[in-house]
Amino acid sequence: MHAVPLMSFAACGGLLALAQAAQAQVQAPALPDVTVRSTLVQSxxxxxxxxVTLVDGDRLRDRQWQVNLSEALSxxxxxxxQNRQNYAQDLQLSIRGHGARSMFGVRGVQILVDGIPSTMPDGQGQANNIDLQSVERIEVLRGPYSTLYGNASGGVINAYTARGEGSPRIDSSFAMGSNGQKRLGLKxxxxxxxxGYVVSASRFLTDGYRPQSAADKNLFNARLDTDSGPDSHLMMVVNHVEVTAQDPGGATPAEWAADPRFVAKGPMDFNMRKxxxxxxxxxxxxxxxxxxxxxRLMxxxxxxxxxxxxSTPVASQTPPTSAGGVIDMARDYGGMDLRWAHDTQALSQPLSLVLGLSANVVKEDRQGYNNFLGSQLGVQGALRRDERNTLGNADPYLQASWAFAPQWKLDAGLRWSHVKVDSDDRYITPTNGNDSGDTRFRRWLPMLSVQRALDERTHVYASAGGGMETPTFNELSYRPGGxxxxNFGLQAATSTSLELGxxxxxxxxxLRGQWSAALFHTDTDNEIVAADNTGGRxxxxxxxxTRRQGLELGANLQLARQWxxxxxxxxLDATLRDGFCDSKGGCIAAGKRIAGTARTQAALGLDWRPHADWRVGADWRHVGAIAANDSNSVEAPGYGVLGLSAGYTRQWGPWKLDVFARIDNLADKQYVGSVIVNESNGRYYEAAPGRQWMAGLSASYQF
Structure with a gap:
């Protein structure tokens, strides 16, 4: 990996030279400024x-299902x-290798929708409540700056619902495709x-690519805005999501190679679902x-x-300490973010200050039951776990942004992150004692960034930060060795990150648009890894x-007028710097790749608009081999897939009609869409579909 920085700098320099040459050909009117909202001091x-990468809502929706973030953020x-093709487990999401260990849900990445965290104080998040039908934009923030959001070592995903403006308009949409997929939308x-108002509702149905993978997702989202005074603004957002989904689990490499649609006996016998x-x-x-x-108050x-x-086997539920095979959980949660912004000067140069407090709390009632009654499987049986858990954080933070010289700017920030976990065990028997307890995670999280404008359109920056990633409550739920x-002995992982961009x-x-490059380096202590995975636990x-380092290149370019x-x-080079041993004595040597990470990934999307009404696109995505377990003895093979799409839009007075279609995995390749990291039975692979089609239309009426 030592050669990568040198090659990366050479590549960046070459791209910069080419871009300057293209820019010098003809000077066109300046591009409009785009404001980043994810930085506390907006700029x-x-x-x-x-x-930071910005993706606007129109691009997210164009010729897409509008169901998963994986459709348009590639x-x-x-x-x-990666889309697991499993709506019981959410997407597989990681940024710069952070969050890769997750078997379900999202770890190491903060997700917010209209300023409301979709990540709980313990760092566990989910993305299925983001309404792509009404979103205005999504911002993906990576690197040291994300530490100012607290418990997030990898980055931040911020989704913003559009604000209602102008004359009333109604949009309706319908799409259908392979494997019984159907989506209805109304906005x-x-x-x-x-x-101003935006009210959106949608329903998505699928039979699933594999048996035992059908799903039904219903989503409602609304936003209201009003200016309550000449210098004040009030926003209200309401969101409701309901998902019922079967869970097919994974397959071993041999099972997947023989039949990509393979589903093991356990998920079928127990009707695994969520x-x-x-x-x-x-x-x-x-x-x-x-x-x-x-x-500002939220x-x-x-x-x-x-x-x-x-699908936990019945035999695995026999020990008195087992929590059963059914999880029944209810959470009440809430929080606030209070922020004061002040503009002043320091040494006659502009200085912006932000001082704030973020506080969040979750009250959780969690029960566990056997997943059988007698010989009947897949039903709720005897109570095996009952507890009341409280998760919370209270984090003050400060950021300063100072343009201390005509071509220079300094950003600095500090956050005190304090995460607490309390558990009150209510399931106490002669063979299962009181497991109540509590733990705290605390750390100062600093960030510093310096940037310089080389000219009016070219900027370089260097930044550093210290991060913290706490174990989620699910990761604290069980102790190794049965x-x-x-597992209150589990500590938070702490990291130091550097970035040059x-x-x-x-x-x-x-040639118009923007391109960017970044070199990053993160060292982590006390990395959280799997100790054991048996009996579904x-x-x-x-x-x-551990160390994560690498290179990122991104471009969003307008070629001529039609492309x-x-x-x-x-x-990405993500490796263990120290070896470790699991609870069974199996040891992993230093130098192994962090499970769930790929060394390379690339994406290319090209759109052609030969006419104002027509658009044709091709998109290609490559993901390198992914380590499926800590020992790296199994890797999901790398792949590259191609998709084609087309759309036609026509306006008739107040009516607007949009017809679209797409084909994904055009070559009908067999590949692994995602991996279940360190799956105990060796069923690491979740198969991606072969060639898929979808077609749809939308109609809108402007009053």
């Missing part, structure tokens, strides 16, 4: 002190986002008597106090209910040191 994208550098938006229902509401208030001071509350039937009680805007007649321990190019390349 134009050119001046953002971090690696050209985001550093982001490995109303506009502004009336000073109140149901989830979540409702939440948030209120945001912004007020400009005077020309130098502004306040408060939110919600409820989440999950019932999950696993011991009773929660370059960002340039091009404004030539034949994963336990975790702290390993020693649009989006491209991304990521090279």
């Amino acid at each position: 134009p994208l050119d001046y953002a002190p971090a690696s 050209t985001t550098p550093g982001l490995l986002l 109303a938006q506009g502004e009336r008597q000073g109140v 149901s989830m229902r979540q409702a939440q509401a948030g209120l945001g208030y912004d007020v400009r106090v005077d020309g130098r001071n502004a306040l 408060v939110y509350a919600g409820q989440r209910r999950i019932t999950q039937y696993q 011991l009773p009680g929660l 370059l960002r340039q805007r091009l404004a030539g007649e034949l 994963a336990t975790y321990r702290n390993a020693g040191r 649009q190019l989006n491209a991304a390349l990521t090279v």
Whole structure:
């Protein structure tokens, strides 16, 4: 990997020279500024002190299902986002190798929707409540700056619902495709008597690519905006999502090679499945106090209910310390973020300050039951676990942004992250003692970034930060070796990150847009890794040191007037610097690749618009081999897949009709779509579908 930085600098230099040559051909009007909202001190994208990718809502929706983030974020550098084809387990998501260990849900990455965290205080998140039908944009923030969001070593995904403006409009959409996939959508938006509104509802159904993988997802999202005064703004958001999904589990490499649709006997016998229902509401208030001071308050509350039937063997539920094979969980959660912004000067140069407090709490009732009654499998049986858990954090933070010289800017920030976990065990028997307990995780999280403008369109920056990634409550739930009680000996992983980046805007007649490059390096202590995985129970321990380093390249370019190019390349070296041993005495040597990571990934999207009404596109995605376990004895093979799409739009007075179609995996390749890291039975592989088709239409009416 030592050669990679040198090659990366050479590549960056070569691209910079080519871009400057293309830009010098013809000078066109300046490109519009795009404001980044994910930085606490908002700034134009050119001046953002971090690696950040913006994807607007129209691009997210164009010729897509509008169901999964994986559809339209593939050209985001550093982001490995794979659709498991399993709606019981959410997407497989990691940024720069952080979060790769997750067997389900999202770890190591903060997800927020309209300022409301979709990541709980313990760092466990989910993305299935993001309504792509009504989203205005998604920002993906990577690297040291993300430490200012607290418990997130890898990065931040911020989704923003569009604000209703203009005359009322109604949009309806329908799409269908392979494997019984169907999606219905309806959206109303506009502004009336000073109140802007966007109200959206959708339903997605699928039979699934594999047996035991059908799903039904219903989503409702609404946003209301009003200016409550000349210098104040009020926003309210409401979101409801309900998912019922079967779970086919994974397959061994041999089973997958023989039949990609293979499903093991356990998930079928136990009818492995999951149901989830979540409702939440948030209120945001912004007020400009005077020309130098502004306040912002966001408060939110919600409820989440999950019932999950696993395929844990009956024999594995015999020990008195077993939690059974059914998870029944109810969560009440809420929080707030209070922020004061102040504009001033230091040494006669502009200085922006942000001081804030973020606090969140989760009250969780969790029960576990056997997944059998007598000889009947896949039903709720005897109670085996009952506890009341409280997760919370209270984090003050400060950021300063100082343009201390005409071509220079300094950004610095500090956050005190304090995460607490309390568990009150209510299932106490003569053979299962009181497992109550509590633990705390605390750390100062600093960030520093310096950037310089080489010219009006080219900026370089260097940044550093210290991060923390706590174990999630699910990772604390079981102790290695089958011991009773929660795993409160598990420590938080701490990291130090460095980044060097370059960002340039091009404004030539034949080449317009933006491209960026970043070199990154992260050292982590107390990396959280799997200690054991038997009987459907994963336990975790702290390993020693790990290192993640690599290169990211990204481009969003307009070629001439009819072609649009989006491209991304990521090279990642994610390895163990220290070896470790699991609870059974199996040891992993230093130098092994971190499980769940790929060394290379690339994406290329090309759109052609021969006419204002027509658009034709091709997209190609490559993911290198992914280590499926800590020993690296199994790797999911790398792959490259090609997709084609087309769309036609026609306007008739107030009516607008859009017809579209796409084909994915055009060559009908057999490949592994995602891996279940360290799966105990060796069933690591979750198969991706072969050639898939979809077609749909949308109609809108402007009043």
